Amino acid sequence: MTVTDPLGTTAPAPPAAPTGSLTPVFVTLKLSLLRNGLRQSAGRRAAYITSIVFTLLFAALQLLGLVLLRGHDHAAALVTVGSAVLALGWAVVPLFFPGGDETLDPTRLVMLPLRPRPLIVALLLSSLIGIGPLFTLTLAAGSAVALAHGAAAVVAGVVAVALNLLVCVALARAVATANIRLLTSRKGRDLALLSGLFVAVGLQFVNVGWQQLSGKNGLSVLEPAADVLRWVPPAAAVDAVQGVSEGAYATAAAQFALTAGALALLLWWWQRSLTHLMTAPDASTLQADAPGRESGRRDAGGPLGRLLPAGRTGVVLHQTLRYAVRNPKTKASWATSLAIGLLLPVITSLQGAGSVYTALWAPGLLGMQMYNQFGQDSSAFWMVSQTISSRRDAYLELRGRAMAIGLVALPYTTLAMIVAAAFMHRWDAAPETLGMGLGLLGALVATGALTSAQFPYSIPQDSGYKNVAPGQTGIAWISIFGGMIAGAVLSAPVLGMTIWLHLSGGHELLWLVLPVGAVYGVLIAEAGLRLAAPRTLARLPEILTAVSKG
């Protein structure tokens, strides 16, 4: 097998090393991994094909949009910023999706007699296979089309596309390699589990940004950013095409040189970390002799432990709060509820279409935390199940968990209500909103306790996106949507009272919704816990089986 070596870096092969270039081997490896991954399950194949179709569709639309932008005043600014954002994506994505590409983990190759330089070339070229590079290629090509005017600019465009793609891929590889120890450690996996949260919150910002851009003269917003980014590779190479079109050859040459230099630097950094990674011992083997580093948590009860009520309720409450902070899946779920609950009123009010009732998202999302309580324990639920031997044990267990949610949700709902009222200048509606929020929270805690006992399901602990184990999707939907509808129905009395007061003109009595909602919320939650306790006790082995699949 003879394959050209674009950088001319192939070292003379040592006697024991495989003859010939590595590149075809790695390209074949990548293709085989891709193919075998698809062969594993029909679902995965469907997901992959869907994502390819969507990416191609999106890329085609983008290409079309960029072609249409040709000649637009701010076209250069848009493609420059776009390239920079895409490159940022390439740098960040491997940190959150380390499992996506097995060839990204060079520690798997450590036992093979490979030299770093040919290895890097082979890895770089095999990295060009995939949806991500295809998408980048389309975007880069579209950018070049949008900017290139004249034969020289077309040549510059081709160079820019190639440089852009190589820098993006090399960046992703270099960042991933430099952080592979982190990514394969427990802390790195925890970080990856939080990726869902970043996507959820990031989408909100994308949403706001999009609104800004799609306004009148929206694209001019990008100009100041583009002025800086046109000197940051790989956006520099894309901007250089505009320079060549306008005849600014010196500037364009400098931008190309800058990008090529950045590529060389990235490759050097990548090779250095790769060599270090494959020759230096793993830190995990060195840590064994350093006991007691985490000496901060001396008191098993902790400072919080002394403030909490005694007995099972306090113990369970403490444990629930500790897991909300320490377990990445639970943390992501809590953080998403907290972030979205507060962001939604703010964003809708910024968009000018807000209602003060958007503050109800906060109790709604936090109340949902009560759902599938035992699934959150995963198979460790056996430790709980071994200590529940009476209806009262089950009640106290559920009450402790509900109180942990209440401890966060009560002040947070109040905060969301204050923020929403302040943003929309509707202080008059604050008491009724809070009253409805408390009623809703109580209803969700009640239905959450019941569905936790009746429809438990496993939450896979090692995936940032799967929140349901395979085969339990149906039960999860029943649990969440059935529970939500039941929760809405159960909070209807408070809602009905508010509507009635509005319609009947009893506006001066609307403040009454607050105490009524608070009392109703507590009563309905208590009733839900009392109903759920005997069911939990009777179904302990079934719950354990259901939550042990992840």
Place this chain on the structure above:
Amino acid sequence: MDPVPEDTTRPRQEGVAAVRVSGLWKRYGEQIAVHGIDLELPAGQFIGLVGPNGAGKTTTLSMITGLLRPDSGTVEVAGHDVWRDPAEVKARIGVLPEGLRLFERLSGRELLAYTGRLRGLPGAEVDKRAAQLLDVLDLAGAQNKLVIDYSTGMRKKIGLAAALLHNPEVLFLDEPFEGVDPVSAQTIRGVLERYTHSGATVVFSSHVMELVESLCDWVAVMATGRIRAHGPLAEVRGDAPSLQNAFLELVGAQRHGAGHDLDWLGGGAR
């Protein structure tokens, strides 16, 4: 407040069954995991449940300890029915299951504090016992590390500590020595031996025959969901030179001859 389990030295009845199992069945679809087991385990003994992988040991232990509901059959522990009288049984048994997680985002010490308090023991007593268990099991240095960062041996030891915390009458351990280094294994062994000498019962499953032979007074051999033999060690071993041989004979495993196909293996690199 929940009743505190009796933790002072209690009368242990020698010769009385610690566990009585009758007609225990468990099916998973077509497959029968446990095939109608009847068994009486004597109290105050070190009991080994041995069998190859897939014999149904874990399923049986899960049903005995109330973690899994049997299709039919009854289980009594210390004279109390596991399913009709869970309060009495749960206070008297300690469990270390295999293949189920612990609360791994707690430190070793927090895990013990949490477990003991859930069991209704007074906080000060829990902390005193936890400190001693951590010390004896050689985990004191790692007590503030999260369990998720523990090695396999350390996990088994912290699981054992959590199972012993409320001083149970009968201790069930599923593969307690699986993947455990020799030093930790010796530590676990020492603790278990001390515990049975006080009159308590230990039931553990394993497929390491040497271990079972050196530890147990009484064994039950399981294969394909059935009990093939049970009784005092010497009785089950019979005339066979070792428990390993007796076991292979019982489960009907034939020895494979040395393969001729691997004639290239060994004798210089090439």
